Each structure stands twice: as C-alpha cells, then as structure tokens.
Amino acid sequence: GQSLEQPSEVTAVEGAIVQINCTYQTSGFYGLSWYQQHDGGAPTFLSYNGLDGLEETGRFSSFLSRSDSYGYLLLQELQMKDSASYFCAFMDSNYQLIWGAGTKLIIKP
Amino acid sequence: DAGVIQSPRHEVTEMGQEVTLRCKPISGHNSLFWYRQTMMRGLELLIYFNNNVPIDDSGMPEDRFSAKMPNASFSTLKIQPSEPRDSAVYFCASSFQDRTETQYFGPGTRLLVL
Numbered sequence: 001g002q003s004l005e006q007p008s009e010v011t012a013v014e015g016a017i018v019q020i021n022c023t024y025q026t027s028g029f030y031g032l033s034w035y036q037q038h039d040g041g042a043p044t045f046l047s048y049n050g051l052d053g054l055e056e057t058g059r060f061s062s063f064l065s066r067s068d069s070y071g072y073l074l075l076q077e078l079q080m081k082d083s084a085s086y087f088c089a090f091m092d093s094n095y096q097l098i099w100g101a102g103t104k105l106i107i108k109p
Numbered sequence: 110d111a112g113v114i115q116s117p118r119h120e121v122t123e124m125g126q127e128v129t130l131r132c133k134p135i136s137g138h139n140s141l142f143w144y145r146q147t148m149m150r151g152l153e154l155l156i157y158f159n160n161n162v163p164i165d166d167s168g169m170p171e172d173r174f175s176a177k178m179p180n181a182s183f184s185t186l187k188i189q190p191s192e193p194r195d196s197a198v199y200f201c202a203s204s205f206q207d208r209t210e211t212q213y214f215g216p217g218t219r220l221l222v223l
Contacts, residue, residue: 033210042200042214043152087152095209096165099152
C-alpha cells in the first residue's frame with residue numbers, strides 16, 4: 001500500500017529553525033512536494049524534490065532521500081506568518097499526488 | 110493571470126438538495142483536480158481530469174457524486190442528493206499535465222449540509 005507519515009503538530013519559537021519530517025511508503029515514487037495551508041485558506045505549493053538532495057527557496061529548504069524514503073521541510077528565521085499547516089505529498093507512478101495528513105506548525109513569540 | 114476560480118465560496122443547503130460546485134482552472138493548464146478536505150479525513154482527491162477527460166474517479170465517495178469537464182475552462186462537481194456528511198471544503202486545483210507536483214488551488218467552496 002501507500003502511506004505518508006508526518007507529525008501532527010510542531011511548536012517552535014519566532015526566529016528559530018524548525019524541521020518537519022515526512023516518511024513515505026509506496027511501490028512507485030517520482031518525487032516529494034510540500035504545500036503550506038493557512039487556517040481558512042487553500043494549499044499553496046512550496047517546493048518539489050524530484051531528486052535526492054536539498055532544494056532551497058529563500059527561508060525554506062526541502063530535502064529528499066529516496067534510499068531512506070524520507071524527506072523534510074526546513075524553515076529558517078521563523079516568522080509568525082509561517083504559522084500554518086504543512087503537507088508533504090508524493091507523486092506516485094500514476095503521476096497523482098498522495099497527501100499526508102499535515103503538520104500544524106505553532107510559532108511562539 | 111487570474112488563479113483558479115471557484116464558485117460559490119460558501120453554500121448552505123438542506124439534506125436531499127442538489128449542490129453544484131464550479132471551477133475555472135488557470136488558462137493553459139490541462140490537468141484539473143477536485144479535492145475534499147475535512148478535519149477527520151484530511152485532504153482527499155475525488156477525481157482528476159487530463160485534457161478534459163476523467164482519468165481517475167476512484168476517490169468519488171459514491172454515486173451521489175458526479176463531475177464533468179465540458180471544456181478546458183470549466184468543470185463542475187455535483188452532489189445529488191446531498192447529505193450532512195458531505196459537509197466539507199471542496200477545492201479545485203489545476204496544473205500542467207507534466208507538472209502535477211505543482212498544483213494551484215482555488216479558494217475552495219465551504220459546503221454545509223443541514
């Protein structure tokens with residue numbers, strides 16, 4: 001079967017760094033995407049890893065290790081506006097996104 | 110360019126009524142996705158289209174749900190008859206067919222079935 005695991009909630013302090021982990025299980029895999037969703041809003045695309053390694057986009061970075069079936073999203077210099085839910089999703093052999101349950105990031109001042 | 114457009118943004122209806130949700134994808138995108146999001150079940154893919162053709166509708170809950178895409182700029186999701194358990198936020202998203210890892214979501218339709 002196919003599955004994704006990510007923590008349900010993570011708490012961090014403004015200005016700090018936080019890492020949100022994601023592990024997956026699937027027989028067909030093309031890459032790992034990350035999306036952000038603020039309360040009451042729609043998911044918005046953050047990053048995609050089609051290959052192993054680190055992808056950096058401003059304060060956000062995403063990492064993938066296919067051999068470990070593992071990825072993470074790294075958020076640096078946390079701001080209060082980063083408080084949101086973060087979803088990892090992998091693209092399966094049918095080019096469909098299979099979504100995790102989301103991680104709620106709580107940022108404290 | 111306008112993003113994905115959905116209507117209505119909010120819908121309150123009574124059990125047994127027909128509900129029609131509408132979506133206009135981003136111009137040039139040839140893949141369209143309908144999702145449902147609830148606290149209990151998270152984000153679920155209901156159906157997706159490539160070039161207006163339904164590819165996978167295995168996520169459609171039951172025969173009460175149907176979706177159409179008559180042309181590249183319009184899609185509908187219909188629930189008939191609606192039930193209270195259908196209450197959720199319904200999102201439409203679009204992407205290029207070869208870039209489905211990057212989906213652009215509409216603002217969603219918040220449906221409440223009483």
